[in-house]
Amino acid sequence: MSLNTEQEQVSAFLTYLQMERQASSYTVANYAKDIEHFFAFFSEQGRETPLDQISYTDIRQYLRSLNENEYARKSVARKLSALRSFWNFLQREHAVRDNPFRFVSTPKAEQRLPVFFYEDEMRAVIEGIDQTTDLGKRNLAIVELLYAAGIRVSELTGITVEDLDLAIGTLLVSGKGRKERYVPVGSFALDALENYLESARPNLASKAAEQNDQLFLNYRGGPLTDRGVRKVLNAAVEDAALKSRISPHVIRHTFATHMLNEGADLRTVQELLGHKGLSATQIYTHVTKDRLREVYRNSHPRA
Missing domain, CATH: 1.10.150.130 (Tyrosine recombinase, N-terminal domain)
Structure with a gap:
């Protein structure tokens, strides 16, 4: 060459x-x-x-x-x-x-704990979404799916209608390096997705000059972009009157943290997140340990 x-x-x-x-x-x-x-x-x-x-x-x-x-x-x-x-x-x-x-040696990365929402904060974000409009139904499905599956925003915007199986509650995700994995989708997310697909997506799709098979569409009927997803999340946080910053990765961190807090093993969470190795997932154990210490201090009479 x-x-x-x-x-x-x-x-x-x-x-x-x-x-x-x-x-x-x-x-x-x-x-x-x-x-x-x-x-x-x-x-x-x-x-x-x-x-x-x-x-x-x-x-x-x-x-x-x-x-x-x-x-x-x-x-x-x-x-x-x-x-x-x-x-x-x-x-x-x-x-x-x-x-x-x-x-040249690479500087060691700063050990920052991931930002995440507590359960009541996550609930406030979800319940604050207006579900009476087509875009509101779409937005609810986006937030519920991000929280239910812990997927990246690039993975979310790449999902097609055919990738989602509502009958068995699974989603085919194309991750980094085009590696595919199946992830389970919880009942709340499935309900939101079914409602969006039946009563909102057809209306949005009808506005496009050309039809496409992307799961999430913008207000003109075209594929929703990463930037569009971030706008959806920022609006959801504002509507919930939360002061916390949000991004798709914050919800991904929230998914992983809540899974580990409720007893999921590290290897399972690694597979669900699509991490190559455990090292990328282990940072969440620090978060759960901090949470355990907080609960202990607040609950034990002699803490």
Whole structure:
């Protein structure tokens, strides 16, 4: 492969991520931004450094700039991961001789406990949704499904009508790396989904110029996007008069935390969340331990 310009090299790398690595569109977009940010750093300094001449010293200068601009460790780690992968690709394609990023250590991630809703807060979000309109019925089905299945927002927006089996209460989910898994769906979510499919989705679908099989539709009848889901959740929290911040991942954290609090084993929760290994799921055990200590302190007479 002949990669003569930086633009061609970046384009080839992003195609490689999509086709060979089967990375999600979210990952590809973020990697593209991270690489562009690295190039912009040198451009702002008035330097036009060829990629095969980038050195360890150059990278340290870039990291120092990130630190001065107070980038979070997680953001720095992701940028390094994107750039290291990019240079590995360039080395594989013989566009550069060496990968200077192999000498750079990745900062340790900050151990932040996931934010989640307590049961009464989650109930307030659900009960505050107006169920008298087509969009309200859709919104209730979205929140109930996120809470019932613990799926990611990218997984939610990728669901088709055929992926949902109301009869046996299961959902086929396409996760990271296009790995598929079946997840059970609780009775409350099934009721909300059935109501949406029967009395709301047909009305929304009729507004579209072209029909599609996506489960969740926007007000024009087109596929609902990640951004659309976030708007739905923000409105639900405002209607519930909660001060907490919300995102699809907060509901995912809530699902995992409530499952473990009620006695589910870690391996089961790992499978339901679609995590590759237990390490990504174990952070929720810290939350449940904190919850146990709180209950103990509030309940034991000699705590």
